[in-house]
Amino acid sequence: MADTARRPGNRYGSRPTMKDVAAHAGVGLKTVSRVVNGEPGVTPDTERRVHEAINALGFRRNDSARVLRKGRTASVGLVLEDLADPFYGPLSRAVEEVARAHGALLINGSSAEDPDREQELALALCARRVDGLVVIPAGDDHRYLEPEIRAGVATVFVDRPAGKIDADAVLSDNFGGARHAVAHLLAHGHRRIGFIGDRPVIHTAAERLRGYRAAMAEAGIPVEDTWISLGATDPERVRRAAETLLDGPEPVTAVFAGNNRVTVTVVRVLSERPRPTALVGFDDFELADLLQPGVTVVAQDAAQLGRTAAERLFQQLDGVPHAPERTMLPTRLITRGSGELPPVD
Amino acid sequence: MADTARRPGNRYGSRPTMKDVAAHAGVGLKTVSRVVNGEPGVTPDTERRVHEAINALGFRRNDSARVLRKGRTASVGLVLEDLADPFYGPLSRAVEEVARAHGALLINGSSAEDPDREQELALALCARRVDGLVVIPAGDDHRYLEPEIRAGVATVFVDRPAGKIDADAVLSDNFGGARHAVAHLLAHGHRRIGFIGDRPVIHTAAERLRGYRAAMAEAGIPVEDTWISLGATDPERVRRAAETLLDGPEPVTAVFAGNNRVTVTVVRVLSERPRPTALVGFDDFELADLLQPGVTVVAQDAAQLGRTAAERLFQQLDGVPHAPERTMLPTRLITRGSGELPPVD
DNA sequence: TAGGCCCTGGACAACGTTGTCAGAAGCGGG
DNA sequence: CCCGCTTCTGACAACGTTGTCCAGGGCCTA
The missing domain is CATH 3.40.50.2300 (Response regulator)
Known part of the structure; x- marks a missing residue:
């Protein structure tokens, strides 16, 4: 078959959905969902048919819809000053590694040391419903984050403490x-x-x-x-x-x-x-x-700063809520x- | 009022929706949508009431739902080797700046020079429905991206050409x-x-x-x-x-x-x-x-590589489809x- | 004063997925 | 042979937003 990946009647750019896969495999929609998510209760034969349909159509699950349904995005945001600065590269990388270990993606943005841009970025990340936020502050007033934190966005500040709000911070000495x-x-x-x-x-x-x-x-x-x-x-x-x-x-x-x-x-x-x-x-x-x-x-140790902050972030996300605290890392x-x-x- | 941001009957972590805002402001759901998106056709007085409700409830639009509805995420992905490498910091930053100019966020991930991890990352980004993908290849076989590209994900390779597929590439000489x-x-x-x-x-x-x-x-x-x-x-x-x-x-x-x-x-x-x-x-x-x-x-010029790649990416997204081509940047x-x-x- | 038009606001469906729940099919025992 | 149990499957609603479409009201004009 030549047009395995194109479905008739759909404009260029549209993608197959679970419904399409289900139709192609001759099964129900939910069965496809089960296969995609590795849930139990699907016969090997059915599973094989579904996988074939997925490959034939080039299906990939739409995580936007998934997020909408599940409430968690499995992504965290990092707002820093400038990714081109050699201090932040390793820090960002360390946060990424911890996030990856927790199955999360990292979205980072540069504030260019502009408080307005920091706020714009942080709030944009919140609109994406990141589960948590690591912020290297450019500004000194972070009250704009209060509604987000109340709504459950885990938040950790790094390198500098938050301004005018009480939040976790990881600092160098x-x-x-x-x-x-x-x-x-x-x-x-x-x-x-x-x-x-x-x-x-x-x-x-x-x-x-x-x-x-x-x-x-x-x-x-x-x-x-x-x-x-x-x-x-x-x-x-x-x-x-x-x-x-x-x-x-x-x-x-x-x-x-x-x-x-x-x-x-x-x-x-x-x-x-x-x-x-x-x-x-x-x-x-x-x-x-x-x-x-x-x-x-x-x-x-920039990497250690990032790692510590990210770990604290996931502590907030996974578990026991605790009072905001400051962690101080030694210098050498x-x-x-x-x-x-x-x-x- | 003390509990402006908490709504009774909702567990910790839930957030107000447009429906809540509409109820609070005494208007219809769609009117809130119009205000939030700056669409015309709302009287100043109504608009003011809506804004008050938004602030009172700490509402922030859920972009996941928006993305699901609109089809575009206004975000692009960047897969590189290691953000901690001083070569990639400026490159990433340059991509970010171009993305920002186009109103898009940048999600980047490090492949750690591992082809499997590159693929995993690129496909995860596709599942998030990034509009486009900038890839600094770690592997030499990118056929796994074919369904994505067919489905309309703009793709540009940087620093090294794609393997076994035909795609835009921006390279140094x-x-x-x-x-x-x-x-x-x-x-x-x-x-x-x-x-x-x-x-x-x-x-x-x-x-x-x-x-x-x-x-x-x-x-x-x-x-x-x-x-x-x-x-x-x-x-x-x-x-x-x-x-x-x-x-x-x-x-x-x-x-x-x-x-x-x-x-x-x-x-x-x-x-x-x-x-x-x-x-x-x-x-x-x-x-x-x-x-x-x-x-x-x-x-x-790492920044120039990133900038050129990102610009090509948005050309793909904005406009006229063209045959894949290689751009060669001079060295000095x-x-x-x-x-x-x-x-x- | 009545008719028509424009302007504002709202009801409803749809986006693609997952959770719930119920139905169907298969199997063993009475 | 039929009942009941287990295992697998599918229909349906819901997540929060936006696009479509229609209703109502005010205003202008004849």
Whole structure:
């Protein structure tokens, strides 16, 4: 037969349904459903006929209809900032693996750090009736999710806590990591230590700043305002900020870089200058060990963040409801050389 | 009112429907539908009442039901190898942006380079009735997609062509890029040039090998079998392969690395040795310019690949059906130092 | 004032699947 | 040979939305 997959009277693009399969196999609609779902109570002979019809017609179950009927979509959503950022790739992948282990698909979307777009995306995912939502917040007000959470959408925040609502969150120990990094520089004899970070309205940035200040305070060193640059995120502004720190009358001898992108730009700036300056960065990055000197970093485990968040999500879905709680994951200082340089005046 | 979002008689997790909204607002079901979809023919006053009811109940349209009724899901699927790979992050993001511009969501899944898992994923996406599918093949037989394509699922392959079916494909000029890379090394005086690449069953790997051989042939240099290593993908085996090339009686003076991961490992090996060896890698990677020397690479534009594929996908969806065709994107040689080192015997 | 038209609102079926329930067929025992 | 039990099968409603179609009312015009 030449036209096994086309049914007469249907326009291009239409697909066979269970009804068609049933007619083709000469059985009832429900029997097809049983076969497709592996339910018991179908004779081997009937089952064979149904399978033949399925293959002949190229039938595939319509999960939209199934979802409508069953109420669960077996899919979870992930809202993050930018999938092209090397920090989020592994995180997303980890969430996907956990979801897969629970038989769920992952739908992810990038907010591009725009709170409105975050909301639009999260709500679109809710409209698709994802069973759960993992959110890396761009905004700081998540009350728009309240009706969804009440309606039973499991929700976990990652990397930053939710704003103005109480929800599960999985965070890195940004404060502790930053404090450790700066203490490490202090232990190598530095006193004038600069900090280049993001705007403190971003939770992680604020925590890292707090860690910097804590370490300096514990060492009894008063921090000059000029040592701190906040809010420079694009390479050009980071570059200018770094140059300001390094070119003043009393230049810093070490820099603590508040995130990935800052670190890389600072490495570029430092590589252009003769005077060696110590550097510790927050967030690890590929090839940090191959640079000269290797870049000492505070590493957070993106995959572990994702995995933990996803597991918590499925705990919510599977089981016992519990009060929202925060999980804090430790960071790790990886020494590679740049953070162990002695101060040079 | 305290219980605006709970309706009596419904178990936890159930959500208000348009019917509930209609009852609450004292209008008909279809009127709610009209308001939700911004259709004309509703008096401002009625519209206001409906909106109030929606907010009071925390209603959100169930897109599963909508999809079932309308036939289109406004979502596309992307099957790739591994979202944690820095090559695929930007690609996925580019597809997402195009999808977003067309009002569609992106669902992506990782095949982990396993053909069975690729198939499982692609078919799961089809069961969700994605409107279209972008596939970065792991396997080499895609006949399983034939019924889906016939049923109207738009399909575009990226990075590698489809196997055993005829479908749109967006590819990088792997052959030309590799030939250019090797010609570049030849132009700098190298004769004994090694190649470390993936298994030639992988289309891209085969094309790059072909480019290597073409450049060598054009220079009139017979290629020794010992200069070529195929199929070493994990760092340990790449390392051994590189050492073999470099430690023989007549060691190669330059290496052409067949992909990202190989390049990085080769950089590590070379950095441990005194004798400078030239290196050109296929695929760019972050910080390649910061290494000493900077790593010369053949760059393919992952984002452009994704963008082009997604645009082709929506062309298929929007419009005129056309015969499957292959699009070839150019590569770019970026010289940074490592590829310009002279041969040292 | 009556007739017709337009504008708004609502009843109903359909999308493709699954859960419920009842009917049919097969089989063994009385 | 018939009854009752088990096993398999199918009819039907329901999930929540949208498209179709019709009814009612207001308004304009003759």
